[in-house]
Amino acid sequence: MNLSICYIFFFTLLSISLSLFVIGLKFLINDFTLFIEWELLSLNSNSIVMTFLFDWMSLLFMSFVLLISGMVVLYSEEYMHGDIYIIRFISLVLMFVLSMMFLIISPNLISILLGWDGLGLVSYCLVIYYQNVKSYNAGMITALSNRIGDVALLMAIAWMLNYGSWNYIFYLECAKNNLEMEIIGWMVILAGMTKSAQIPFSSWLPAAMAAPTPVSALVHSSTLVTAGVYLLIRFNILLMDTKLGQFMLLVGGLTMFMSGLGANFEFDLKKIIALSTLSQLGLMMSILAMGLPMLAFFHLLTHALFKALLFMCAGSIIHNMKNSQDIRSMGNLMMCMPLTTSCLNIANLALCGTPFLAGFYSKDLILEMVTLSYINFFSFFLYFVSTGLTVCYSFRLVYYSLTGDFNVSSLHPMSDESWVMLKGMLGLLFLAIMGGSMLGWLIIPSPFMICLPILMKLLALLVSMLGAWMGYELAKFALSWKLMSMDKFIYINFMGGMWFMPQLSTIGLNFYFLSLGYKLIKNLDQGWSEYLGGQSIYNFMKKNSMTNQLIQNNDLKIYFFSMVMWLLFMMIMFMF
Incomplete structure (x- = not known):
């Protein structure tokens, strides 16, 4: 039954794609471009x-998302075999x-929030799918980190009240040098940074x-993490030649360098990817x-293809x-596993930007445009060093997993018999293999003329070859042993630990703000403000109503007593 359901979903998603x-x-x-308003x-x-909003960009991106999700649903049938909650x-x-x-x-910030929060909520449910402490912790840090961006998006919605509508797509061009639109731009950048996991x-x-691997293949190729990039592609007019663009250039470069450096010290297969x-x-x-x-969107699509394949092989x-x-x-x-490792190698080479695979057409073009443009030396350094670190x-990874000796002799022989996954x-x-070339001809029909000196033209290839040699030396431990003799704290904890960001996020920011929120609730919301506010008014009204109720009782003694008190009060008033 499960098999038929998976196949039905697969063919449905594939046909829509x-x-x-x-x-x-x-x-x-x-x-x-088609703009539809449904009342x-x-x-x-x-x-x-x-x-x-239906334009070529949204339709192509939806096509790729549905294609990859169809493959993931088919792949899940065997990977999640035995799960009673499939x-x-x-x-x-x-x-x-x-x-x-x-x-x-969505060309509208309100309807974007519908998809944005939907991604956050469902991603939390998928990360904690394997119900253990590690998954719960991972789900919590995912949810809390993304909530920062959600709040920024809500603030952007509030600032959009200064305009006539929340359809931001109409206001970008005319409001480029407007202070209010710049504030909205900062909010959107913060939202994009949290969803696309940029520093910090x-x-x-x-x-x-911690989520199941089919989910990782979907999340890391075309859905959750690309949502921030896609949103900023839509807001790209605000980034051009402004402080927002300079800030994002620095943040993106540092993220690229930090993650490339960290992956070289990681031993978990999924975390490397x-x-x-x-x-x-x-x-x-x-x-x-x-x-x-356009180049960012081109790389977004080509990256989705080989990254989904990479996760499936893993x-x-x-x-x-x-x-x-x-x-x-x-x-x-x-x-x-010759077939699986062949797929893994091809996906890896596409990631490195090997000529004539999918990643080459977007990545090489990006690096050549960087070389051609006016850019500071620091950003130029981050681009090319990060490319070398990727290779x-x-x-x-290839040296450790695909070559050498099999390191778990007690394990039974492995094979490529999982045909549904294959x-x-x-x-x-x-x-x-073919996706990059195909998309290149479609998205950029007239070729770019990039005229560079031969050394600059070959720089990306030279950096990649140097990176490959460094990766081989690191894996062989020849270079690794010398580096290990350095201060272990700097070597492992800082470079391999994402520059202490997990500690800052979990112990520092999240724990501090959660404990601060708990104290505020206990001392203010349920403490002094409750005692002086809600509870105080309640007690005052309760006492007055009880006194009033007592006076209204049909009791002769109370009646005479109140009359006497009223007469005394009147006499005192007349005396003065």
């Missing part, structure tokens, strides 16, 4: 209207995809690896800040390793 792709191409060729309710002169799991995945759809087609909100993304996602998100953010939204290996994620326990997997941790992986393999 292909339809949206064809419509998106038609919109792209004709430069056509939900009209009361007197007030009307509640739901707005949708229907609940697939329902959560579909709710996740639906929230992303709302976010993609990066610690939740590796923690979210999660940190590579963080590195690519930093690349998208920084190139967007330089005023190239999930297949973890599944065969009986849920062990430590790359030191692996080794010589290419002899045991470095990719080759380190169907999901092979579906994306073709796109990881």
Whole structure:
């Protein structure tokens, strides 16, 4: 029964994805945009209207999200085999995809909040899917970190009251140098930074690896973490040649460098791939800040293809390793699982930007545009060093897991017999090879003319080759042993620990603010303000009503007593 349900969802999502792709191409060729207003309710002169924006960008992105989610649902059938709540799991995945759809087609900040909060809520449910302490902690840091951005989005909605409508898409061009729109821009950037895990909100993304691997494949390729980038692509006019853009360039570059550095010290297979996602998100953010939204969107789509494949291959290996994620326990997997490791290698090479794979067409173009543009040396350094670090941790991963000796001799032989998972992986393999070329011709039909000196042209390739050699040396421990002889605190805890951000986020910010909130509730809301406010008024009214009730009793003694008191009062008044 479960098999049939998974296949039904797979074919449904695939058919909708292909339809949206064809419509998106038609919109792209004709430069056509469809803006739909659906009136939900009209009361007197007030009307509640739901707005949708269909252009080539939203349609292509929805097509890719649905394609990857279809592959993930098919893949989940075998990966989640034995889970008695498989229907609940697939329902959560579909709710996740639906929230992303709302976010993609919303030109309105109110309806964006619908998809935005939907993503946050369902992601929490998926991260805590395996019900243990580690998952609960990961779910809490994910939810709390994203709430900061949600509050920023609510503040942006409040600032949009200064305009006539919440349809931000109409106000961007005319309000570029407006102070109010700049404040809204800062709020939107904060929201995008938390959702796309930029510094200093990066610690939740590796923690979210507590979710099942099919969810990780969906989250890290085309849904949750790309929502912030997509929102900023829509707001890109505010970023061009402003302080907002300069700030995002710095933040994106530092995120790219920090995650690339951290991945070289990590031994958890899923966390290495999660940190590579963080590195690519930093690349998208920084190139967007330089005023190239089309390139950022192009890389967003190509990255979705090979990153989903990378996670699926990792999930297949973890599944065969009986849920062990430590790359030191692996080794010589290419002899045991040749098809899976071939897919993993192709996805890894696409991530590195190897010529003529999907990642090359967007990544190489980005680096050449960076070289061509006016940019400071620090940002230039971060771009190229981060590219080298990406190749470095990719080759380190290959060395540890796919070559050498098999390090768990007690484990039974592994194999490529999981055909349902392989169907999901092979579906994306073709796109990881051909997708970049295909999208390049579609999105950028007239080629860029980038004229650079030969050394600058080959710089990206040289940096990648240097990174590959460094990754091999690090994995071999020849260089690693020398580095280990340095101060261990600086080497492991700082560089490999994401610059202390997990500690700052969990122990520092979250714990401090949660304990502060608890004290405020106890001392103010339920303490002095309650005693002097609500409870005080209640007691005062209660005493007065009891006195009034006593006076109103039909008692002769009370009546005479009150009369005497009233006469005495009148006599005293006349005397004075």
